């Protein structure tokens with residue numbers, strides 16, 4: 076059986092674009108949701124959506140039947156209606172009653188499925204990073220514009236009130252002109268070992284799990300979750316957790332696209348199949364004298380976890396700590412401390428309000444793309460072993476054909492995203 080979209084499916088999609096485009100709902104109208112990918116993240120999002128007033132999660136979808144059953148149970152426990160279980164997300168897109176498509180599958184699926192969803196007339200909540208490579212991000216922004224759909228990336232800190240307040244304070248000059256944002260992520264991940272070739276787990280549709288990524292024979296340490304550490308499907312820790320912090324850095328600095336990107340690091344802690352670095356230091360320079368750095372320690376729990384992002388300005392510094400913030404004077408003395416609050420529901424509510432009443436999205440896909448692109452550029456600098464020089468108008472790499480080869484990817488036949 077092959078899963079590539081047939082010509083008929085594509086033609087069907089374009090007709091559906093006109094026929095099934097959901098209306099912007101009235102303020103209290105019910106919103107119908109379908110969720111693709113029911114690992115830890117998708118199950119949690121499905122539950123969060125189902126708990127919102129006047130929202131029905133009508134579908135949960137996974138290529139792994141074992142996982143999707145648990146998601147169905149989690150949704151049923153918080154809502155009156157049991158969601159339908161499907162293995163192919165295109166059944167969600169076919170249903171005209173669905174307003175919102177949620178993608179919490181693996182990174183190689185984010186943009187390809189979100190683009191098809193826009194073309195089927197759905198609004199989209201797409202997990203971070205919103206793309207597997209820079210070109211996909213550009214196409215996703217174009218697809219959202221073309222179909223006039225609300226597309227939100229899952230960088231939920233954009234909706235946390237005390238982080239919003241911190242960013243406002245930076246803009247109002249609480250530490251003067253801000254010129255540097257430093258961020259890091261730490262974890263104590265164990266080795267993924269050496270994978271063994273063999274058949275995929277019984278019942279799992281491995282061909283559809285791969286979808287747009289050219290098919291590779293199964294190995295025991297690819298899934299679940301460990302696909303993050305293979306370039307074919309994932310984007311390493313930088314695209315996994317780095318994107319959250321880098322997004323805050325970019326927001327606080329008011330920076331869009333970089334002029335220069337550097338990378339240092341490697342897979343240092345363990346010798347195994349992991350391709351992406353466990354120790355990674357990236358830097359991004361922006362016009363006007365502004366720099367972002369991110370340090371990723373995937374396998375080394377440094378004792379500095381509390382501070383996620385530190386901004387430095389001409390008259391002090393501001394640290395984002397536990398989704399709140401602390402302001403320091405130029406001598407390092409604490410002058411203000413604001414505790415944080417957080418919940419995924421805040422970000423979900425923002426998307427629902429954008430659909431129902433035109434509220435501005437907190438993480439509109441173009442902003443999500445800019446932060447995701449920084450991660451891709453950091454990874455491309457790592458893989459080429461070179462400093463990248465970029466066009467500050469759009470982030471495109473200049474004068475480096477090898478780096479530009481990684482601007483996109485090869486696709487499995489029939490799955491190339493098109494807008």
Ligand SMILES: NC(=O)c1ccc[n+]([C@@H]2O[C@H](COP(=O)([O-])OP(=O)(O)OC[C@H]3O[C@@H](n4cnc5c(N)ncnc54)[C@H](O)[C@@H]3O)[C@@H](O)[C@H]2O)c1
Nearest residue numbers: 112114115116136137138139179180202229283284299300
């Ligand atoms: N915003 C956040 O804070 C946050 C937190 C965790 C994860 N995430 C993101 O969410 C995504 C999922 O993370 P996870 O930890 O649950 O990963 P995971 O690998 O555990 O789960 C992914 C699920 O998607 C399923 N899947 C793959 N292809 C599919 C397809 N074609 N159709 C349906 N299902 C498919 C897999 O079978 C699996 O169950 C990742 O992209 C990750 O970056 C975001």
